[in-house]
Each structure stands twice: as C-alpha cells, then as structure tokens.
Amino acid sequence: MESTWLVLLLLALGLIVGAGFVTLLHMAERQGRRAVNVVRPIVPDGIDQVLDALESAGMVLDPSNNVIKTSPGALTMGLVVNQQLVHPQLTELVGRVRRTGETLSEDIVLSRGPFGDGSMRFRVRVARLGTRFVLLLAEDRTESFRLDEVRRDFVANISHELKTPIAAVGLLAEALSHAADEPVQVRRFATRLTTESARLGRLTQEIIELSRLQAQDVLAEPEYLSIDDIVTAAVDQNRVVAEMEQITIVIGKKSKAQVYGDEQLLIVAIHNLVANAVHYSGEGSRVGVGVRRNQGIVEITVTDQGVGIPEADLDRVFERFFRVDSSRSRHTGGTGLGLSIVKHVVQNHGGDIRVWSQSGSGSTFTIRLPEATPPAPAATGETP
Template sequence: MDATWVVLLALVLGISLGAGFAVFVFAAARRGEQVQQVITPSVPDGVDQILGVLESIGIVLDASDNVLKASQGAFALGIVRSERIAVREVQQIADEVRRSGEAQTRTVRLESARSGDAARVLAVRAAPLGTRYVVVLANDLTESIRLDEVSRDFIANISHELKTPIGAISVLTEAIESSVDNPERVRRFAEKMTAEADRLAALTADIINLSKLQADQALHMPELVSIDAVIDHAVRDNAVVADARQVTIARGKPTGLTVYGEESLLAMALQNLVSNAVQYSPDGSRVGVGTRLVDDTVEIQVTDQGVGIPKEDHDRVFERFYRVDGARSRNTGGTGLGLAIVKHTAQNHGGEVSVWSQPGNGSTFTLRLPVATGDEGISAPTSAERPERTQI
C-alpha cells in the first residue's frame, strides 16, 4: 500500500513538473517573439504598396527612429542613409510629431553635396502612423519655385522691354503734332515711328513664338525637313541687311541631310543665329554657315568675325532678354529673345545649341539635331556619302 502511494505521488509530481516546464517554455517563446517584433518590427499593411506608387518622398520610422521603409526619392536625395534619416531638419520634424502626437508641416532647404548644384526646397509633412510609427512625406518644390521665379522675371522683363518702343512712339507722336508746319521733320519723325513700331511688332512676335515653344513639349506636325532648305531660308531672309553692311554670308555645299521636325521652327531658329551673326559682325566682314554629320547628329555652325563673347557669358546668352552688349543690341533692333528661341527649338527637336567664342576672335554657334534615319522613312547617308566638315 505504501508503495502504491509513493508511485502515485511520483506520478503527480512528474505531471506537475512537466506542465510547469511546458508553461515556462511557451512563455519564453512568446517573450522571444515579442522581443523579435520590437527588434524587427513590421510595416503596417498597405504601407509598402503606398510607398511603391508615391511620386513624392515617403519614409516610415519605427519607435527607435529606424527607417523601416522609404521610397526611392528619399535615397536619391540623400535623406535616408544606413537606415536612418540623414537630414537633421527632417529628423527634427519627426521628433516633434512624437512629442506632440500631432502632424507637423515645414519647409526644408536641402543643400547639395556637389558644389555648383542648386539647393532643393522640400515641403515636409510628418504624422503619427498608429501608436508606434511615424510617416514622413516630402514634395520637391524646387522646380515649381524656379518656374515661378522665371515667370516673374519674364513678366518684369517684358514690361521693361515694351516700355522703350511704346514710350518712343508716344514721344514721336507728340513731336509730329508739334511739327505739322515742317514736312521734313514730320517725315523724319514718321520714319523713326515706323522703326519703333517694327521693333514692337518683332518683340511681340518673339514673345509669342517663345511662349509656344516653352508650352509645347512635343512637335505638332513633325515631318522630314531638309537642312539645305532651312539654310537657304535663313540666308535669304538676312541677305538685305547683310548687303547693306557689306557682310558676306558664305555657306557650305548642300549636304542632303534631313532631320525630323517642323521646318518653320527650325527656319526661325537658324534665321535668328544668322541674324545675330550679321548684326554683331563689323561692316565688310564675313559670316559662315556650314553643316556636317557627326555620328548620328547634324551640326549646323554659324560663325562670325565679331567682337566675341566673354566666357562667363557663354551660358547666359541663351537666357531671355540677356544681352552681352545691351545698348548695341537695341541699336541693331534686337529683342533679346532670339537665342532663347534657338535653345527651346533645339530642345523640342531633341537637340541642343552651344557657343564657342573668344573676345576679339568672333563666335561660332552650333545647332545640333538628331539626323533622320530609316525609322523616319529615309536612310542615313553611308560612310562614303557622309559629308566632311564644311570649311567656313
């Protein structure tokens, strides 16, 4: 009997110890899962998909400010590095959200790590995501701010440029009224009024053309365009002014090259380049227009023997209303928009324009455009047919 009680007691004790050990193991496992969740928390459902389609910058932070998820833009701008926010101002916004429990919105200026690059301006908004996370969203305002500044400058420049011919016409009108008894003076004032009216018309036309070029991201009526025809048009339009100043416009031999685009736009662009070359060339000098094929690019070069352009002005000459010599440009009837029109025409055709110049050695403007290939319905010249560099 005593032996039976001993066996039963041992059995109960074994069951109790086994159950207690099992409870201990289960509790330890649960604790380990909780610790693992703290160490490697998961992102709430749907956040991955949202960050994947965001065009703006998106970041999700855990309770320890580790970056759980971030959009590509956050890495590209250097906001996130090594799973942490690398921009102090952005981290401060997230910290404020944790302290207040409310969404925060601020503007952050992000300086570029590379010298010469413009700083970026971000609109940053951070808010709680559940009880443990913080989500940070940012929109890049840099381009919209730049466009606003350009628009303001454009309006200011237009107002300034229009004042001159309008003011001159007003003064000349009064002068004619006071000179009705002097036919010679009336004739002279009328000629000046006509010149100012022509200048006002040219400025208005350039403003309209430039506005269209900047507004349109694609060509409306693309077609195969003969470069020879475009050059003929530009030379012909500037012949009268060139002859009056005894400036010779020399052009290279026809090449038969074609590009894909709108002939009227390309003719306007090249006409502006040739016109500038004639205007800034001394009397009795020479302007050259040459064409060559470099790989898959048509290069049209316009060279003058003028005073040249300082190196610091090479990029700025393509800005609207920028003039290296403002007084001379006005005297020659320039609007200050010609090279801006050339730049935007080139960009709309998938090309570019550049300038080489040295003070005292003249200038060479090069318009580069993609050559038309078989995809546009015409074969590019073979190596044997490709023109050599034209001497101008």
C-alpha cells in the first residue's frame, strides 16, 4: 500500500514538474518572439510592396534610426549605406518628426552620396508610421531645378541678344529718315541696316533650329546618307567667305562612310564648325576638313590655325550664347548658338563631339557618329 502511494506521489510530482517546464518553455518562446520583434521590427502590411514600386527614394526607420526597409532608389541615390542614413540633414528631419509627431515636407540640397561630387536637390517628406516607425520619402528634383535654371538663363540671354540688333535696326531706320537728302549717308546707313537685319535673321533662325532639335521626333524618318556628300555641301556654303578672308579650305580624301540621319541637320552641324574655323582664323591660313572610319565610328574633323581656345573655356564652348571672344564674335556676326546646335545635332544622331585647342595654336573639333551598314536590297518579287 505504501509503495502504491509512493508511486502516485512520484507521478504527481512528475506532472507538476512537467507542467512547470512546459510553462517555462511557453514563457521562453514569448520572450524570444519579443526579442525578435525588437531586433527585427515588423512594419505595417503593404509597406514592402509600396517601397519596391517606388521610383523615388523611400525608407522606413526604427526607433534607433536604423533603416529597416528601403526602396531601390534610396540605395541608387546614395542616401542609405549599411542601413544608416548617410546625410545628417535627413536624420535631423526624422528626429524633428519624432519629437513633434507632425508630418513635414522640405526642399533640401544633399551631396551625391558619401564619395560623390556635386550636389542633388530633393523634395523630402517625413511622417510617422504607426507608433514606432518613421517613413521618409525623397524625390530627386535635381534635373528639374537644372532645367529651370537653363530656361531662366536662356530667356535672359535671348532677351539680351535680341535687344542689340533690334535697337540698332530702330536707330538706323531713324537715321535714314533724317539723311534722306544725303545719298552717301543713306547708302552707309542702309548697308549697316542690312547687316543688322541679317544678324537678327540668323539669330531667329538658330533659335528655331535649336527648338526643333529638342523635339522628340526630330529623327522620326532617318535616311541612309553619304558623309562625303554632306561635308562637300557644308564646305561649299563657306567657300565665298573663306576666299574673301584669303583662307584656304582643304578637304581630305573620300571616305565612303555612310550614316543614318537627317541630311540638312548634319550639313548645318558641319557648316557651323567650318564657319567658326573660318571666322577665327587669320588671313592666309588653312582650314582642314577630314573624314575617316574607325571601328564602326565615322569621325568628321575640322581643324583651323586660328586663335585657339583657352583651356578654362573648353568645357563651356558648347553652352548656348557662350563666346570665347565676345567682341570678335559680335564683329563677325556670331550668335553664340552655333556650337550648341552642333552638339544637339550630333547627340540626336547618337554621337558625340570633342574639342582640342590651345591658345595661339588653333582648334580641332571632331564629330563622332555611328557608321551605318548598307540597307538590304528591296525584294523584287521575281523568282530566280
């Protein structure tokens, strides 16, 4: 009998110990889940999908400002490294939202990542996400600001450039009316009026051309073209002026190179380079124009023996209205748009343009375009 009670007692103790052990296991499991939630916080449902779909930068931060969720754009823009915000300005905005609980939106300027050069402009919006997290969205507006600056500069420059010939035309017309009885003065003023009118016409035409080049469908119907024929046409447009300045234009041997593109636009681009070379060359000098094929690239080179371009200005020569020597450019009728047009034409044809120059030693401009393969012959429908 005593042995039976002993067995029952041992069984009861075992059940009690087992129940306690199971309880401890459940408590340990709950503690473990809490620890996991602390280490790996759970953000509200759907945030992962939203961040993956964002083209801009999106980040979710935990109470310690660790970035626990991020969109691909945030990494690409260099805003997050090793799950930390790179820029203290962003961290300060997050802290402000935590303190006030209010959503905020600001325009800020940030450097390009930890090792980047230059700066980027962002529209940043920060808001609380639940009770523990903060959502930070950053939209890159760098290009938008740049275009706004270009637009403002263009309007300011075009206003200045148009003001000069328009004022000159008005003054000359008034002078003509007062000199009606003086044939010599009339002829002199009429000649200057013709010059200023031509300058105004060139400027207006180049503005129209530049606007056309920025249209998306400028090469909607490219043609198979001979670069040798295009170079010949462009040079012929400059021969009269070159002969007046006693400048010789020399064309290299035929290249038989072909490209796809717009014939008139390419003629304009090469014409502008040759015209610049002539305008900035001295009497008795030479301008060389050559074409060569180089591993699928067609290179058109225009070389002069003129005044050259200072090294500090080489990066700016393709800007609208930029002139290395504004006084000489105005004297020769330059608008400051020629090289900008060249750059846009070349880019629209999938190429690039390069310049080498040295003050007093002349300049070399090189257009590089993709070489075209001959089109397949059209089917005749005849059976062999």
